Amino acid sequence: MKADLIIAHAYVMTMEGKGVGMIENGAVAVKGDTILDVGTTEEILAGYQADRVIEAKGKLVMPGFIDAHIHSGISIYRGMAQDMSHWMQKGLWPFKKNTTQEESLAGSLVTIIEGIKAGTTTFCDYDYGMNRIVQHYAKVGARARVAETVNELPNDIGKNPVGELYPFDRGLGEQRLQDNIRLFEEWHGQENGRITVLFGPQGPDMMSTELLLEVKALAEKYDTRIHMHVAQGDREINQMIKRYGKRSIPYLDELGYLDSRLMAVHLTEATVEEAQLVARRGASMIYCAGSIGIIDGLVPPVMDFLEAGGQAALGSDQAPGNNCNNMFNEMKFAAILNKVKRSDPRVFPAWLSLRLATIESAKAIGLAHEIGSLKKGKKADLLLINLQDPSLSPVYTDPIRNIVPNLVYSAKGSEVETVLVDGKIIMEDRKLLTVDEKEAIRQAQEAAVQISRRSRDDIVAAHSDVYQMMEDGYL
Amino acid sequence: MKADLIIAHAYVMTMEGKGVGMIENGAVAVKGDTILDVGTTEEILAGYQADRVIEAKGKLVMPGFIDAHIHSGISIYRGMAQDMSHWMQKGLWPFKKNTTQEESLAGSLVTIIEGIKAGTTTFCDYDYGMNRIVQHYAKVGARARVAETVNELPNDIGKNPVGELYPFDRGLGEQRLQDNIRLFEEWHGQENGRITVLFGPQGPDMMSTELLLEVKALAEKYDTRIHMHVAQGDREINQMIKRYGKRSIPYLDELGYLDSRLMAVHLTEATVEEAQLVARRGASMIYCAGSIGIIDGLVPPVMDFLEAGGQAALGSDQAPGNNCNNMFNEMKFAAILNKVKRSDPRVFPAWLSLRLATIESAKAIGLAHEIGSLKKGKKADLLLINLQDPSLSPVYTDPIRNIVPNLVYSAKGSEVETVLVDGKIIMEDRKLLTVDEKEAIRQAQEAAVQISRRSRDDIVAAHSDVYQMMEDGYL
Known part of the structure; x- marks a missing residue:
């Protein structure tokens, strides 16, 4: 034959x-x-x-490796927000508010190249402006399972005082959801099926119950999955308690959200019992060992989730505070961080890391019929x-x-x-063979120069721990 | 000029x-x-x-990076002993007893090449047969600070039942010490000063007090340092308690061993107070984040040591259970494992990792007048x-x-x-430019085939967790 x-x-x-x-x-x-x-x-x-x-x-x-969770749109800030507190507000926000979409796209391409060069063939990318990012995947020839970030947060949410309840903007939420629907209709199944589309609500704390339920109904209508941060930090849990008097996972369970359509990302703040509940309900867990270790100093309850029979996968998350999108890094960190968490070298053996970056990841994101082995x-x-x-x-x-x-x-x-x-x-x-690596890096460098210039005042004003290190001559 | x-x-x-x-x-x-x-x-x-x-x-x-602790002589077993219990007895020993010196040397060269390709310019190599290994460093042109492993353990120590006191062989100890002295006399200051020699007692549990004191006197006579494992595992502490009724660090302190001549490797089992004592006495600490994380599932008290004003450095240790000799790996692991140990992303910032792999490492090994900045x-x-x-x-x-x-x-x-x-x-x-990389890899591969054949029965008999994974079809 x-x-x-x-x-x-x-x-x-x-x-x-x-x-x-x-x-x-x-x-x-x-x-x-x-x-x-x-x-x-x-x-x-x-x-x-x-x-x-x-x-x-x-x-x-x-x-090929399957990176089950990546935000390529913020890769342009690689290495700008680690070793610090208030990662989101002081690390990311001063840059983000001063970045054009073109600049974000320039960073996205470099990180996709980084991933491919380290063997990633499928990217579950979850970001704003995905209708543009997805064109990178079409061009470079990688497989992508993409979602638009959907939330009801106003554009100037970075100004919201730490600890106060987020204001919601129903109109903006609806607009973003429409972007996600449009993304689905335009891209799902394109490029010989290499591109598929999910729904991407940003987290249970970042939108109303109504919008969350609307997303769920749409995921069922379009028969696709939901890529969502769940229990991703104490910030989220505090918001949930303030708003609903409930932690994220019990709240989502009551809404009927914890089922096999859900890819629950991080579970950083999930209790052992909550992680077990997510596993029992059949939602998958995306574990980002490097980013959560670096930006939070924590090891999510992935072992408890796996022991409860859950379907987990590894993801590289974001380059501002990981600071790479390289699945070898994730496999290594996943294994060693869990050994140390349980003080046992037999925990999380190498073969398990490899499976969670390939076949188990394919199952977790719903593509095991096509890839992963x-x-x-x-x-x-x-x-x-x-x-x-x-x-x-x-x-x-x-x-x-x-x-x-x-x-x-x-x-x-x-x-x-x-x-x-x-x-x-x-x-x-x-x-x-499909993209000019040097030119992509040149463009990202040019973008960084512009972002740097434009965000200077905001960075100085935010005065993060990293900025302090710079002031003190450590960097 | x-x-x-x-x-x-x-x-x-x-x-x-x-x-x-x-x-x-x-x-x-x-x-x-x-x-x-x-x-x-x-x-x-x-x-x-x-x-x-x-x-x-x-x-x-x-x-260039300074790898403050490496055993290149066991690199030929790269990747053979991790994710398991009884690393030494079940992982290493079945191979080690079936390996010729030529085979060990073939592995050593590959790992030196690995190190150089990842930017290591100085290797603190600590192993048996250093008079041969040191010739690799002379040839490839790297800087090396080497020690012969000195102990009083009989050659068939692997047979010693786990938990029983090691028998000491005074004659063998003296012979190994003579090898270390000869190494010093032949190599210290050779190759334009690129090669320097230390004393290498293997640990306080592996030799008599007499031999330890003899080593100390010689280090003073030759005005050099002592490279020694200290509190490297519960195995060591158990031996010390059984033999002397004391833990390693109080015992060494009473002998006057904890001074600036001592490079104390690991301190895995040191209590916070013991780590602080070592720091106060002026001995340096070599921290091997990757190997101790992988083979023990532990994070030694390096932060406590640093906070007590101690002089620390990073080391890559050994390839059977790290599984690499790459200082980028060590810097990354050191930072993330300590963040997680203290649940604080601000702990062990990137600049600290870099210093512990360069200038602080130079101070810790006593070469800051020549290298490190x-x-x-x-x-x-x-x-x-x-x-x-x-x-x-x-x-x-x-x-x-x-x-x-x-x-x-x-x-x-x-x-x-x-x-x-x-x-x-x-x-x-x-x-x-100084060595044929492909040929070195070819020779190591040939050695591995021979070792594999010769050690087969011993590996099967040892029946380690890794062997079980192989039997069960996981590898």
Whole structure:
């Protein structure tokens, strides 16, 4: 049978079964956008011919990573808001209010490039102005599952005194919801199905019950999922108690929100019992180890969620305070932070991190029928990783394989050589084929200069801990 | 005045002063092995001429990283012993007893290459057979501060039942001490002073009081430092209590061991008070965030040590359970693990991680007169880092600089382009000039195949948690 491409003589990590599904001398045959077959090199070469055969001896083939939560629209502020208190108000806000959409888009493209170069093939991007950001994904050829941020907060919410109840603007909320609906109608299923659209309410504290229920009804009508922050910080919990006399999760449960349509992001402030409730109700949990560790100094109850049978995934969140969108970083942090939380080195083994960045992530975001593992009939989203890098050498196979622990604890992301999405090579030998990386970086740099100039006074006025470090000569 | 090399138009991070000592349009002039001058590009170009001028616009120049604790001799087992209990006995030992010195050396070279490619210029290597390992450092051109592992444990100590007191072999201890003395006499000050030698007692639990005191007297006689594990695990504390009725740190204090000659590694099991005592006595603390997080699930009391005024440094430890020797990894883990330990995002800011990997590390290991910062008269050990990588883009400078947080939280190590040690370029545009990287990896791979074959039965017999994962199909 004729394939377009065969990758042979590789370590193939299918992510099928309960572990990583390793085939030691494996091969993958691809036709069009689809995985035609996966097996031993012998099986695949006996069953298929292809114009192009990639010899992958000493390389690893695995599914592309799925970043289940990212805000690429704020990546232009990479590294501006960490090691500080009041991340949102003092870190992000002074920049955000002084940024044009074009500037935000310039940052978004750089972080998408960063992700692809570290093996991310699917991005669950959740931000304002998604109708423009989504065009990046169309162009670079990555898979994206996008949502518009929907809330009822006025545009000058940054001025709201810390601790006071947010004012809601029903009209603005409706407008943003319409943007999300329009995004769905224009983009859902586009680019050969690479682009799909979710609903993106920003959090239970940031909109009225009416709007939340409207979103829920729409998600059902359009048969899609809801990507939402839940219990993301003490700020949120305080708002909920003040407004409704209830914490986020009991409130959402009463509304019937905790079901398999919901991707609940963070759960930072969820109690163990609340995390267990979310798991039992069938909503998925997106765990952002790096960003929550860095901007909050906390480890969300992901282990309790998993132990209650919940479906979890990893996400890289945002570059102002993570400060990267690299799933290797997330896998590493997820494992070590949970070991330390429980004072037990056996907690969160490497294979679990890998699953939560691939097949479990696919389940959590509702795309397991298409991606997350290398399986006949699934989309050809896959990576070639160089195991001859010093960070991954030497390779042991018997009686213990060390590929998985080294991928999680040692690899940096730069070992990813080649990236296929939807059967197309979008990066080869670390060179992006669909976008000019240097030009993207140049544009982001230009944007940063403008933002810097425009936001100077607001940054000085906010006087964050980071600004103080700068004043004191530490940076 | 004539220089050999000028690097101009760079962001120069000198690490002088209390922060990172940034010069935004900076330059460095190098002559022979020495930094001739550091200043603004204008100053340097006005004062010096050189045959070679590296134009470093958009790049960062900074001191090379100092890895204050590494066991390169066990790197050949990279990724074989994590996510498990009984790391030493079940993880390491079955391999170690089946490995030849040549095989260990093959692994050592790969990890030194890994380190250099991630910007490490000085390695405090502490292992058996250092008289051979040290030749790698001589050849590749890195700076090394080495010690032979000295203890009184019999060669078959792995057989000792867990929990029972270690038997001591005075003769073996004396032999190993002689190896350390010979190492000192042959290598201290060699290679233009790039190689220096310390004493390396393995821990207070692994040798008699007599041998410990002999080491101390020798360190004074040779006027060098002592590189030693202290309170590295509950195993050690149990041995100390059983043997002496005292915990490690009070015991060492009574021996007069806690002074500025001592580099105390780990302090994992030190109480807050013990960490404070070590700090007050003037011994330095080497903190290995990654390895202790991964193999023990713990965060040592480094913050308490620092708050007591102690001199600390970061180290990458060992590749079987870290699983890398990359100082970017250590900086990142050090910051995030301590934030989480104290539930405060302001704890362990990025600039502190950077200092503990450069200038503070130089002080902690006793080489601050030569390395750790870019300063007139110090050795020219420095890095050129590409800030145009997506992980470090865009660069902001005013009113807040984001270079430091992005280096610590986002960079992977692969952004390091060029490495100078002792004024010589040993890596340029990511190509090592002094050693054949591919051949080193090939040899390590060959060694791994042999070790794997030879240790198979012992690994099966040890039946570690990792072996069980393999049996269960998770790896």
